[in-house]
Amino acid sequence: xxxxEHMFEEIEAWYDQNPAASFEEIEKRARQARRKMMGESLGxxxxxxxxxxxxxxxxxxxxxxxxxxxxxKDIWIRRGNRVGTSxxxx
Numbered sequence: 001x002x003x004x005e006h007m008f009e010e011i012e013a014w015y016d017q018n019p020a021a022s023f024e025e026i027e028k029r030a031r032q033a034r035r036k037m038m039g040e041s042l043g044x045x046x047x048x049x050x051x052x053x054x055x056x057x058x059x060x061x062x063x064x065x066x067x068x069x070x071x072x073k074d075i076w077i078r079r080g081n082r083v084g085t086s087x088x089x090x
Contacts, residue, residue, distance in 0.1 A: 003041060007033045 014029055015021060057066040
């Protein structure tokens with residue numbers, strides 16, 4: 001909300017300096033300000049979203065030590081006309 005208020009204040013200040021501006025000029029200025037505000041707002045939404053990542057490894061529920069991730073996965077490998085599988089340790 002504060003960004004919208006700031007945008008309107010900027011438009012009003014611009015209009016005070018340009019009282020002879022046509023409707024088209026005011027509309028153009030408002031569109032530019034809106035684009036800037038929306039870009040800033042979306043940046044806050046996107047960058048401020050919790051995506052579940054943490055700097056620390058998750059803790060074991062029983063002993064509270066850091067968990068170690070150990071995963072194995074079969075992957076298909078194609079080399080020329082040959083196809084095979086390999087076990088990938090993640």
